[in-house]
Amino acid sequence: MLLYTHIVAAAALVLSAGAVSIHDINGKRFVSDYAGKNVSDVTGIVTAKGKAGIYLRSPELSDDKRVSNGLFVSSASLGKNESIRVGHTLTLSGQMWYVDPVSSSLYTATLKTPTVQAWNKTSHSPKPLVIGKDTPAPPNVQFTSLDNGNFLATPNNQSRISEKNPELEPTKYGLDFWRSLDGELVKIETPIAISKTNQYGDVWIRGNWNSTNINKRGGLTLTAKDGNPETIKVGDILDGSKGESYSIGDRFEDIVGVVNYVHGAYFVHPLGALKKIGQANSTASFETKIKSNSKCSGITVGDYNIENLSPADPKHVSRVAAHIAKSLGGPDLLFVQEVQDNSGPTDDNVVDANKTLRALTDAISEAGGPKYSFIDVNPADNQDGGQPGGNIRQAYLYNKDVVRLAPGPIGGTEDANEVVSGPALKYKVGRISPISKAFNTTRKPLAAEWQTVDGNHTIFTVNVHFTMKGGSTPLTGNIRPPVNQGVDYRTEQAEKTAAFIAEILKQDKNASVIFAGDANEFPVAGPMVMFAKKSGLKLIDEVVGIEPNERYSYTYENNMQQLDVMYVSESIASKKPIAEHLHVNTWVTYEEQVSDHDPTVAKINVC
Numbered sequence: 001m002l003l004y005t006h007i008v009a010a011a012a013l014v015l016s017a018g019a020v021s022i023h024d025i026n027g028k029r030f031v032s033d034y035a036g037k038n039v040s041d042v043t044g045i046v047t048a049k050g051k052a053g054i055y056l057r058s059p060e061l062s063d064d065k066r067v068s069n070g071l072f073v074s075s076a077s078l079g080k081n082e083s084i085r086v087g088h089t090l091t092l093s094g095q096m097w098y099v100d101p102v103s104s105s106l107y108t109a110t111l112k113t114p115t116v117q118a119w120n121k122t123s124h125s126p127k128p129l130v131i132g133k134d135t136p137a138p139p140n141v142q143f144t145s146l147d148n149g150n151f152l153a154t155p156n157n158q159s160r161i162s163e164k165n166p167e168l169e170p171t172k173y174g175l176d177f178w179r180s181l182d183g184e185l186v187k188i189e190t191p192i193a194i195s196k197t198n199q200y201g202d203v204w205i206r207g208n209w210n211s212t213n214i215n216k217r218g219g220l221t222l223t224a225k226d227g228n229p230e231t232i233k234v235g236d237i238l239d240g241s242k243g244e245s246y247s248i249g250d251r252f253e254d255i256v257g258v259v260n261y262v263h264g265a266y267f268v269h270p271l272g273a274l275k276k277i278g279q280a281n282s283t284a285s286f287e288t289k290i291k292s293n294s295k296c297s298g299i300t301v302g303d304y305n306i307e308n309l310s311p312a313d314p315k316h317v318s319r320v321a322a323h324i325a326k327s328l329g330g331p332d333l334l335f336v337q338e339v340q341d342n343s344g345p346t347d348d349n350v351v352d353a354n355k356t357l358r359a360l361t362d363a364i365s366e367a368g369g370p371k372y373s374f375i376d377v378n379p380a381d382n383q384d385g386g387q388p389g390g391n392i393r394q395a396y397l398y399n400k401d402v403v404r405l406a407p408g409p410i411g412g413t414e415d416a417n418e419v420v421s422g423p424a425l426k427y428k429v430g431r432i433s434p435i436s437k438a439f440n441t442t443r444k445p446l447a448a449e450w451q452t453v454d455g456n457h458t459i460f461t462v463n464v465h466f467t468m469k470g471g472s473t474p475l476t477g478n479i480r481p482p483v484n485q486g487v488d489y490r491t492e493q494a495e496k497t498a499a500f501i502a503e504i505l506k507q508d509k510n511a512s513v514i515f516a517g518d519a520n521e522f523p524v525a526g527p528m529v530m531f532a533k534k535s536g537l538k539l540i541d542e543v544v545g546i547e548p549n550e551r552y553s554y555t556y557e558n559n560m561q562q563l564d565v566m567y568v569s570e571s572i573a574s575k576k577p578i579a580e581h582l583h584v585n586t587w588v589t590y591e592e593q594v595s596d597h598d599p600t601v602a603k604i605n606v607c
């Protein structure tokens, strides 16, 4: 068996491409000319070792900034071979990694199935390249020339980096920059966490180079034309240590590690454990100062995606209730999303959610909040997406001392709500377009008509939870612009909802209208830009002047971003509303978060 392996290896040597330098293997484009080919007499100094393999640096350096002098050699046996030390020089043969050009992952130069041809134990001490000093600074706006300046553009999936294989421009594009350091030993000075440690133990960071979109927490916010490519993910630690659970704004000692592309992103694999040396200033308080005056001039309105709330998880119910009672100050009218049915995720034909909502409202009053009433409309069993059997839906909680539903009928599962003369709603609570194809297998908007308790003022609301983004391809992936899964559905959903609202405002341009929920889309992205225009509503962040970098409710990969939105009509906008996002979940660790979304609270005048 051993002998046979030997013969095969020898045969490969004969057929191989001949001596080749590490910089030639990398080349100045994304995909190497050597992809998939056998190579031999590849010589490099060992810069790092880990359980997946070893990292080499070319002994003769190319000074072309496009070309990496580093190379990852995938081999668990070389990685754990203690005789081979950092600083030794190896000459190897093997095969260069090949990636299917239609993959959503980028090509990375990796030598697999290596055979050691020569081993020189004279010791060198490889110095890491200090990012931004020994290298250009990472570009901080665009990922790749293939996005044509707009990573959120539709249609997306127009091209692939692997196919166009552009010449790298590491001073212009983030992905080009990191590819130009693929396999290299680098140092990142004064790193800061811009994400929380995820369930795989990875955390995104930025270093002491220029960044755009920095928010007050220290993270980076996604904006219209800037997805923050100056960032990199910290992955497996090469000496086998385990990372801790970090949160956004944590600061570390300088990181020395190797650059590598895996799982759809560029990673730095540190040589040893991160050393945390500081954290974001602790939040003043997670409790809002926005308080209702219980009159038409000061009604408080909240919005919160409460992540698969089920009575089967009383701990989750009480943690959500504490947020609503304390952090949000028990707003008079609360829009919630992801309320599961009475049997939670059990798939048993149950669709009613009154037990779930009762458990929540009881827990809120126990936590010192208002004694809420609630209203929702059942979906058809398993027709609205989300966790199978959970039958998630939107619901309203309301404080009867301040607001009440307008008198009239409540819609059923398939009853389409309509704007009738008044303006008024046909159903005082009812779903918009419940049987339309636009909302197939997703949540239908829940439109309602409210009154102040004295009956003198009307408020129209629409509570949404649009189609999810699941199945999107990474911002740091091969497909450009990245696939924004579900964008066509969300566009149609936003359009139908906007038309409904526009009809209210057509009848009464002074109507008080609030649209809120989990749009699963950014206000700066096409569907919501269109929504604002067509509905006539305004994003409350703009109305109250929340700075663009502070507009976020969610953290995903390298970005803090706004999926949870509130839009108001001109009548509300013109009467000095106030609003804030409460970062009760984005700012804490993964283990401490109650929901994956932050809530929002506002105070409005509807007199």
Ligand SMILES: *[C@@H]1O[C@H](CO)[C@@H](O)[C@H](O)[C@H]1NC(C)=O
Binding pocket: 008, 009, 012, 015, 016, 037, 038, 094, 095, 113
């Ligand atoms: C490359 O090497 C492998 C063995 O490592 C061998 O099976 C394969 O045939 C070689 N391919 C070429 C094109 O030489």
Ligand SMILES: *[C@@H]1O[C@H](CO)[C@@H](O)[C@H](O)[C@H]1NC(C)=O
Binding pocket: 081, 082, 083, 084, 116, 119
């Ligand atoms: C380490 O690698 C060298 C060079 O390939 C080899 O000669 C040696 O047997 C290896 N040692 C172990 C323990 O695998």
Ligand SMILES: *[C@@H]1O[C@H](CO)[C@@H](O)[C@H](O)[C@H]1NC(C)=O
Binding pocket: 089, 120, 121, 122
């Ligand atoms: C090993 O490397 C050193 C320094 O790089 C060199 O002087 C020496 O000749 C090499 N030895 C062999 C056997 O190649």
Ligand SMILES: *[C@@H]1O[C@H](CO)[C@@H](O)[C@H](O)[C@H]1NC(C)=O
Binding pocket: 157, 473, 483
């Ligand atoms: C991208 O488009 C190609 C056709 O060009 C298609 O085959 C592929 O499935 C699309 N990828 C995604 C993730 O939508």
Ligand SMILES: *[C@@H]1O[C@H](CO)[C@@H](O)[C@H](O)[C@H]1NC(C)=O
Binding pocket: 132, 137, 209, 210
């Ligand atoms: C950061 O950007 C500013 C303004 O664009 C520039 O003057 C400065 O040199 C940059 N600093 C670094 C470290 O790149």
Ligand SMILES: *[C@@H]1O[C@H](CO)[C@@H](O)[C@H](O)[C@H]1NC(C)=O
Binding pocket: 216, 281
């Ligand atoms: C944190 O607080 C310190 C001391 O009050 C202050 O100097 C520093 O600027 C604050 N940092 C941030 C990011 O707010």
Ligand SMILES: *[C@@H]1O[C@H](CO)[C@@H](O)[C@H](O)[C@H]1NC(C)=O
Binding pocket: 352, 354, 355, 358
């Ligand atoms: C839920 O509604 C059903 C039917 O209307 C009723 O029998 C039951 O008591 C309600 N449960 C709770 C917890 O409110």
Ligand SMILES: *[C@@H]1O[C@H](CO)[C@@H](O)[C@H](O)[C@H]1NC(C)=O
Binding pocket: 436, 437, 440, 441
């Ligand atoms: C809804 O989607 C399902 C499966 O995705 C499909 O079978 C059905 O035809 C669709 N219904 C409509 C009205 O488009």
Ligand SMILES: *[C@@H]1O[C@H](CO)[C@@H](O)[C@H](O)[C@H]1NC(C)=O
Binding pocket: 454, 456
């Ligand atoms: C509500 O309207 C009625 C009739 O116009 C008026 O008498 C009453 O004072 C109003 N209530 C409040 C609280 O303003």
Ligand SMILES: *[C@@H]1O[C@H](CO)[C@@H](O)[C@H](O)[C@H]1NC(C)=O
Binding pocket: 508, 509, 510
């Ligand atoms: C709308 O409000 C404005 C300003 O408050 C007022 O002048 C106008 O009469 C109102 N229009 C209607 C149709 O109520």
